[in-house]
Amino acid sequence: MTDNPAPTQPPIPPKSEYLAVQASPEFAELRRALRRFVFPTTIFFLIWYATYVLLGAFAHDFMATKVWGNINVGLLLGLAQFVTTFLITGLYIRFANRELDPRAAAIRAGMHWAQ
Amino acid sequence: MTTTVLAAGQLGNPAINIGIFVAFVIVTLAIVIKVSSRNTNATEYFTGGHAFTGRQNGVAIAGDYLSAASFLGIAGAIAVYGYDGFLYSIGFLVAWLVALLLVAELLRNTGKFTMADVLSFRLKQKPVRLAAAISTMTVSLFYLLAQMAGAGGLVALLLDINSRFAQSIVIAIVGVLMIVYVLIGGMAGTTWVQIIKAVLLIAGAGFMTVLVLAKFGLNISEILGRAQEMVTQSTNKGVASRDVLAPGAQYGTSTASKINLLSLGIALVLGTAGLPHVLMRFYTVPTAKEARRSVVWAIGLIGAFYLFTLILGYGAAALVGPDTILAAPGGQNSAAPLLAFELGGTILLGVISAVAFATILAVVAGLTITASASFAHDVYASVLKSHKVTEDEQMRVSRITAVVLGVLAIGLGILANGQNVAFLVALAFAVAASANLPTILYSLYWKRFNTRGALWSMYGGLISCIVLIVFSPAVSGTKTSMIPGADFQWFPLSNPGIVSIPLAFLLGIVGTLTSRDTGDPAINAEMEVRSLTGVGAEKATHH
Numbered sequence: 001m002t003d004n005p006a007p008t009q010p011p012i013p014p015k016s017e018y019l020a021v022q023a024s025p026e027f028a029e030l031r032r033a034l035r036r037f038v039f040p041t042t043i044f045f046l047i048w049y050a051t052y053v054l055l056g057a058f059a060h061d062f063m064a065t066k067v068w069g070n071i072n073v074g075l076l077l078g079l080a081q082f083v084t085t086f087l088i089t090g091l092y093i094r095f096a097n098r099e100l101d102p103r104a105a106a107i108r109a110g111m112h113w114a115q
Numbered sequence: 116m117t118t119t120v121l122a123a124g125q126l127g128n129p130a131i132n133i134g135i136f137v138a139f140v141i142v143t144l145a146i147v148i149k150v151s152s153r154n155t156n157a158t159e160y161f162t163g164g165h166a167f168t169g170r171q172n173g174v175a176i177a178g179d180y181l182s183a184a185s186f187l188g189i190a191g192a193i194a195v196y197g198y199d200g201f202l203y204s205i206g207f208l209v210a211w212l213v214a215l216l217l218v219a220e221l222l223r224n225t226g227k228f229t230m231a232d233v234l235s236f237r238l239k240q241k242p243v244r245l246a247a248a249i250s251t252m253t254v255s256l257f258y259l260l261a262q263m264a265g266a267g268g269l270v271a272l273l274l275d276i277n278s279r280f281a282q283s284i285v286i287a288i289v290g291v292l293m294i295v296y297v298l299i300g301g302m303a304g305t306t307w308v309q310i311i312k313a314v315l316l317i318a319g320a321g322f323m324t325v326l327v328l329a330k331f332g333l334n335i336s337e338i339l340g341r342a343q344e345m346v347t348q349s350t351n352k353g354v355a356s357r358d359v360l361a362p363g364a365q366y367g368t369s370t371a372s373k374i375n376l377l378s379l380g381i382a383l384v385l386g387t388a389g390l391p392h393v394l395m396r397f398y399t400v401p402t403a404k405e406a407r408r409s410v411v412w413a414i415g416l417i418g419a420f421y422l423f424t425l426i427l428g429y430g431a432a433a434l435v436g437p438d439t440i441l442a443a444p445g446g447q448n449s450a451a452p453l454l455a456f457e458l459g460g461t462i463l464l465g466v467i468s469a470v471a472f473a474t475i476l477a478v479v480a481g482l483t484i485t486a487s488a489s490f491a492h493d494v495y496a497s498v499l500k501s502h503k504v505t506e507d508e509q510m511r512v513s514r515i516t517a518v519v520l521g522v523l524a525i526g527l528g529i530l531a532n533g534q535n536v537a538f539l540v541a542l543a544f545a546v547a548a549s550a551n552l553p554t555i556l557y558s559l560y561w562k563r564f565n566t567r568g569a570l571w572s573m574y575g576g577l578i579s580c581i582v583l584i585v586f587s588p589a590v591s592g593t594k595t596s597m598i599p600g601a602d603f604q605w606f607p608l609s610n611p612g613i614v615s616i617p618l619a620f621l622l623g624i625v626g627t628l629t630s631r632d633t634g635d636p637a638i639n640a641e642m643e644v645r646s647l648t649g650v651g652a653e654k655a656t657h658h
Binding site: 021056057060063072085093 | 198202404638641
């Protein structure tokens with residue numbers, strides 16, 4: 001990162017403006033976009049992780065099933081947790097760059113104190 | 116093929132081990148002194164001036180997170196218990212998604228120095244700050260204790276110091292060094308130490324992984340097979356009967372231990388986003404976008420590292436063998452250093468051990484600065500002095516706190532010496548997930564959430580968690596407990612997460628709904644708008 005702007009203090013908008021922004025359709029849209037992505041994704045990976053831990057705790061024989069050489073189901077499911085974690089991270093970055101950042105920037109630019 | 120070195124009770128050359136370690140301390144201290152010339156005000160001291168890039172900060176987060184627990188503890192647990200050790204890695208990694216998706220950016224947008232900044236934003240300042248500071252310091256102390264225990268074990272192994280007293284002196288030296296880093300370096304200094312250490316640790320673990328893979332012709336199945344063979348040949352019947360390739364060796368014999376595994380899993384996955392020293396790292400970057408980038412770097416590095424520890428753990432079982440590991444001073448925690456010696460002799464052992472020492476030192480410094488910042492900023496400046504203090508005074512109080520915490524950590528570390536480090540860290544995760552996470556999530560996502568909900572959740576989570584730990588088999592009642600002589604245990608699980616975390620979430624809801632306090636709509640609006648858009652927190656980008 002090379003951007004190193006002049007050390008200006010971040011300007012603080014007047015309190016009243018926050019209520020107006022919070023009530024605006026643009027802000028509602030940003031909030032909806034964020035929640036529509038993060039809540040279902042969080043529920044998905046928590047359930048997937050819980051399934052894995054439950055299998056690890058109660059289904060030893062299933063996890064010990066050999067798939068290839070000494071590599072068994074448990075090991076593959078564990079590695080699959082790594083894969084989904086990396087995948088979700090990548091998807092979130094793409095989503096945030098496309099859907100969140102432009103919306104947040106537009107709202108910031110529209111607030112009076114910034115002009 | 117296994118070592119005969121241990122028969123002599125001595126591993127490697129203590130002079131080389133100490134030499135490499137001292138070199139690391141000197142180099143990092145020089146860097147800390149160099150960057151600390153900028154520590155002229157509180158923002159610099161506590162956050163490094165929000166001046167780190169996402170990548171630098173991501174590496175530092177990985178440095179903070181990949182503590183001795185990950186390196187020594189997980190590799191050791193995999194070497195001795197096999198698959199059950201791997202479960203730690205997965206919980207520690209998946210946990211980052213909670214931080215990435217739900218917490219990091221909104222927190223960066225709303226706060227300034229500490230976790231309490233966010234929690235007290237729209238709630239009553241003093242009581243909430245006090246609660247947040249108490250839980251921050253508790254979590255940090257648990258985490259510190261684990262690191263100190265790791266230091267003790269490592270020293271026992273490297274310098275062949277077997278007397279508890281001499282090990283205690285070494286723990287004290289580690290403690291004193293960390294205090295020096297924090298006093299001189301502040302956040303910028305400790306961040307640079309983290310960055311250097313993270314690079315060394317990940318490179319070192321990667322190098323060892325390549326060596327292990329090379330020994331087995333890149334055939335992972337063969338490493339696993341050999342590890343199982345070595346375990347089966349163990350002279351200890353309990354160890355020999357283990358199936359280390361499947362879950363169950365550590366958590367599988369009884370229903371209680373199966374539930375204990377669930378409890379551990381819950382604590383691990385929900386703990387990370389409540390760890391104060393991780394949360395504080397989101398303030399060392401200038402914007403939410405950089406906070407996001409930090410987490411992505413951290414996830415990549417941490418994920419790669421845990422894949423390495425999987426190979427290292429099974430590699431240690433295959434090449435060193437569980438009997439040698441368990442017989443070594445330091446026990447399980449010595450699997451990774453023993454493997455280094457097996458692979459690369461004295462030099463590799465010296466380097467890897469110095470890196471492990473450095474890890475402990477750096478993590479301990481990071482924890483100390485978080486806890487002392489929280490005390491100075493939240494308790495002293497906000498609660499005791501109602502914000503009528505200068506930044507210089509805050510820094511002075513923070514430095515005094517760092518010394519006090521250092522001394523406390525030394526004392527507790529001496530007590531916890533010999534415990535598995537990953538297990539101890541898991542307790543810190545349970546406390547963080549119980550005391551901090553519910554309130555963080557509620558205050559970011561639930562408009563109706565109020566002060567009573569926060570206090571009930573934080574104190575309820577904290578107290579229930581601590582009480583259950585005290586009366587668990589981790590503290591008393593078994594041979595491997597912290598106080599092996601006593602027995603006042605009645606709670607069957609050694610990790611309390613499955614009880615205390617849902618309880619804390621529930622208390623937050625009940626506390627909120629039983630109070631008529633709905634907060635100030637204007638402040639609620641300010642927090643929500645700021646957290647989502649970054650207004651007021653972003654560096655000004657006027658054109």
